[in-house]
Amino acid sequence: MYVAVKGGERAILNSYALVDQARRGDPSVPELSLDQIRQQLRLSVDRVMCEGSIYDPELAALAIKQAAGDLVEAIFLLRAYRATLPRLGYSLPLDTADMQLFRRVSATFKDLPGGQVLGPTYDYTQRLLDFSLAASGAVAEIDASDAAPEVGPVPRVVDLLNHEGLIETHEPGAGDPDPRDLTREPIAYPADRATWMQNLARGDEGFLLAMGYSTQRGYANSHPFAGEIRYGMAELVIEPEELGFAVSIGDIEVTECQMVNQFGGSKSQPPQFTRGYGLAFGASERKAMAMALVDRALRADELGEAVEAPAQMQEFVLSHSDNLEASGFVQHLKLPHYVDFQSELELVRRMRTSGAPAADASEPAGEAA
Amino acid sequence: MKIDDFSPAVARDGNFNFAYLDERTKRMIRRAILKAVAVPGYQVPFGSREMPLPYGWGTGGIQVTASIIGPEDVLKVIDQGADDTVNAVNIRRFFQRTTGVEVTTHTTAATIIQTRHRIPETPLAAGQILVYQVPMPEPLQKLEPREAETRSLHGLAEYGLMHVKLYEDIVRFGHVATTYDYPVMVDGRYLMAPSPIPKFDNPKMSMNAALQLFGAGREKRIYAVPPWTRVESLAFEDHPFEIQRWSEPCALCGDTASFLDEVITDDVGGRMFVCSDTDHCLAHRPAHD
């Protein structure tokens, strides 16, 4: 006699125990501390904060630990945590010209005020596995004090170009509305730039990377130059209504990328350079650069360019950039679909017995959902 | 089947607000629900939150339930018609933990029923609320993926695309080749995706005594069918809408009119058919079972 499978509760509780055990691994190996994750896996922490949309290295480290290093899962944990936090206020725009810089490079000028500052980059490390790191034990203290000169506020490259009027400017006009808050109200199409920037800032790094890459391979008419990439500390300022003046509430690490793109001009605009913009928490250069490429591609409509490539299609990019949405929906396919499948089974059997032509594989009669 | 058989009591966890969501989020969702009821079948955009369950796993239904539920409610959660599937158990646990409300498997005892993919076989009563988990709220999405376009088509009630699609099915297969998520017209105005319930359940949506609410968390939409509202499955005069039928009764309760799941019993083609609605099936089994 058939007996339906029961014990869902027990199965779930068992899975909790098993995942705890798997996360911890061999108990004879010392447990990771949040400090270790923050200090030694800082780029993971940065990515999780960025796509998790909350600047809190401690919580990000906890999420990474809990997720056993699965960064998308860690991002999910942070997002779920932040979703119901009270919204205390909105900061003023970050002034990235005033940043304390750890790194600043420009691909467009050999030298410029403030100079080129490589900072802590993997760019020229000759990616050879460093077997000295495999040896556990005390590591000699690394003195990099000479390698890291203090770099104070340095003008942005785009501002320098602007002196000649060769690059577009984006001065907010009078009555410029506050940006919508994407986490409070859903996106409506067509979305404005401030809205899509929020979407891209939270977007999956891998997705943005692929989209940005596609614009370099002919899927969008784009000729980008990395005008400037800067990474450092920016001051976060709020201006509470009841105070009437601005207060600094701390510094956050950010990476900013300004892509400079050639633009032939249009009826209303002279030939000039246009910009694509990327900003990410922490040292997230790949993300910021990819974001800047996609931002520029999404401006096709505004700049009178033909919208032909995926990266230029606003709905395509913005509705598929979020890795929580994508991961959840792809993985929901493992949930039971007995009922839909039964309906399809019944249909296919009926079609075969009635001699009707079978649907070809490219024409799904419906789709699992 | 007593609920304790597969779902032992879960204590209310005081670390979370009642029903998890903060009060401001609930209000936002409540306002969206009221507008959804006022414009039946229209998808109201709402500021869907990240929930502690993945998108695509019922976050829309969970947010709707969390916004309407109160301490006096009695909750039933089903997935594929069954109370004991893992996802249903998990969502029920979530609400037990965050609200402490009474839970049940009995369709008639519940004030709120959250469902994925089925409408219970037992007719619903006035005052009950059926909350659907919806993955894809836009019925036109497979035909026109751009939301800016589909929104304008709904505004104009321009549903020719869907009629053409169904008609092409008929030309090609001799009948409409859609078996679930079969599109419906609500009160003669809005084309609506009934969430992927089998078309077998479509007729139950029409003139139902209960309020039907639909939550799509990932797509950030809420829609509704008020009680006693006409819901018609699209059809053509010479090709009327039909529902699935089985040639045999449920192997457990003998019902001939309920939706059946196929269960494979061996590796040589043996199979049996049993009710997908477990509460309905248990109520109809011979007394000694």
Place this chain on the structure above:
Amino acid sequence: MNAPVDLSRLSPGFPNAALDSQTVFRACLGAMSEPGRVTSLDSALLESTPAGLSGAAVAILLALLDQDTTLWLGEGLREGDAGAYFRFHTGCAIAPSLAQAGFALLSGRDESAALSDFMQGSEAFPDRSATLVVQCCGLANVGDAGEGNCWRLTGPGIRDYRLLKASGVRGDFPQQWSDNRKGFPCGVDVFFASGLSLAGLPRTTRLEG
């Protein structure tokens, strides 16, 4: 409206903001789902209300308003405590004009504005329309259709038909409502409130006066 308000003079809100809001919301949901059905709220929800406001109207707005919403007060309601009361208890903003209000509280006899003056939503976004809370002096589901504001209601949420008698509502309401229906899916939605009783009138409801 910017004059300093003596907060100690304001009536209290819900004793238990979270659970009471849920209770009242469910009453609102029931009212919109079953148009015209008169339901009554528990008197324990509100100890007192600002002068001139019915308990049901206050409860509906306390349950639905917050910092993300705007409220318009109709004639005769602007001068009293109502504005300060709702701003204090919900954080809502008072709308600068009725055309920008997400919610409005009106007296049933207020003839200074028509239903069509309020936000109607658009064909693409019919949900972006105003919700009106109209105070009247009596609500009942009995009476003779066509006599003295007794209306026969049909539409979604109503199995056959329902009678609703709303006393103290301007005489041309049925005509205005008929115009409201013609704009479907755009249009306003209404809650009637009298004492602790309320009834809903979503834009789908047909009303014969």
